[in-house]
Amino acid sequence: MKFRYLFLIIIAFVSCQPIAEQKTTEGKAVKVSSDFHEIEDAYHFYTIGDWGRNGEYKQKELADMMDLAGRKIEPEFIVSTGDNFYPNGVASTQDPYWVSSFENIYSGHTLFCPWYVVLGNHDYRGNYQAQIDYSNISQRWNMPAQYYFKDIETDDGAIIRFVFIDTSPLNDEYYQETKYVKVHDQDTTAQLAWMDEVLDVEVDWKIVVGHHPLYTGGKRVEDQMWVRTHIEKLLTKHKVHLYLAGHEHDLQHIKNDQLPTHHIISGAGSEVRETGMMEHSVFAKAIQGFVASSITQDSIYNQYVDVDGNVIYAHTVKKK
Template sequence: MDIVLLLFLSSLLPGICTYAVPRKDPTLRFVALGDWGGLPLPPYTTRQQELVAEEMGKTVAKLGADFILSLGDNFYYDGVTDVSDPRFKITFESVYSSESLIKHPWYILAGNHDHKGNVSAQIAYTNVSTRWNYPDYYYDLAFTIPGSNVTVRLLMLDTVQLCGISDDFHDGQPRGPNNLKMAGTQLEWLEEKLQSAKENYLLVAGHYPVWSVAEHGPTQCLIHTVEPLLKKYGVTAYLCGHEHNMQYLQDDQGIGYILSGAGNFMENSRIHKDDVPKGYLQFFQGDPETMGAFAYIEITPKEMTVTYVQSNGKCLFQTMLYPRTF
């Protein structure tokens, strides 16, 4: 099929995928992956983690990437103890070891399981690893799409500091921040960054989802604190993990909610489907037989293409978002 026709069809029918065709126009590319943190006991990895890592390597080798975005729960189940913890090697360095993944920076944020351990050790690991980039609990990144003057801002949040540790054995909702002052400071920082952002694409990333139909459901804390800011300042997309599946939701303002939490386990429940506004959910995949997936994102001056890629290389879903209008 002619590539122009393919691109036209994909713009009309999300799910017709063009990700296997390398782009020649100016493009910023990255993989978004959450909940990939292996196991605390031998063999220290899951088969799903290994298969997802292998396909990430193949996809990045074929199509390229500027970075990898980690969406938290980097080490199951209780994070790491210190900067010399062997889990850094056996869960991260030794698993994501293909040549294409080694040569690209990883930008890290923490999940609830990371906060059960020593997050400051994960931050300190930035000074040990050549590809692990985690400068602070929350931080911002700025990019220019290569070969253009179009810009992208990515704000990295610590949603556990904002909302607290989730109770997986109760209702899955965070129980409130441990430090109200720190949570307030981060929220003020977020609004200042959003208010001043003039970039063509504005992305926010955190571990907890704003919207989810799955086991944990919408994060009420984020709906009250973060979602109003996403709407007020015209954010392009919010990226997250936490739920062990893949979801794409889009609100009535056009904000995309990219959930990519299938790096290590799969969970197929849609128990909270009635807690998400009607029409928001556009894609869901939690079938354990898929053995995991990740999101591959390409941003050009004209559009941002989001592709969900299964661990066997199959395209599960594809959709587009567009630059902000001022």
């Protein structure tokens, strides 16, 4: 009899363990690396960008890996750094792309958490207002305005302010391109004044999310970084800890040692392209992947996970 009880206890224990391996439809085993580990008592979120391609370019495979990773470290929410729908955004809240590029792709149960989203330049080619309005339809899609902020309090008492911005109107060259004519409708002075106001607060961590990076070693390494000219002084003034971006189809970590902000590019949600290093680069790789961040009172631990479940890079941001 005692062996029966022991057997039941073992079964119960095993069934409660997070599942970190599954098989594809072809029967191939897929699992998250054992290097992917949880920080005790941390608050977790994932960051992904440049993903909306109907599941192509390994978008679906990465989505499944994110769900698998979520069974090991469940995210409280997911940040999207923009270019949510290629090539030209969506036409309306009823556009089929909502189903084919989002709902049916990120269908794993650990991904049914809040998504906090910003607009990318490709989203500006369509009806960007529809992405705002979809917040009233979807339980998980959150974009209440073109720019907004959200405060989070962690279990260990840390206060985090996330500031989500709209960077396309801050890219000066777009005002010369017909496909981005909708940037003319935006009041960039008002957005910058708003940023200055909402970042002027005493919290443990300040994280800004925008589509365009301020630094890159990728495809646009030689380009004028217009968004940097507009917002870097605000990030420095208010000692912003992290700036999360996409636009470059890769994964990067960049840190100018003379400035307070760590720059993380997570734009490898589907199609990737060749990347590289620049003066302030710490890490760069062109592979489909996402960034998992774990925040405590004292640190932010960032793990870069590729489509095969490997932790290809990790770093810690310490509070100064």
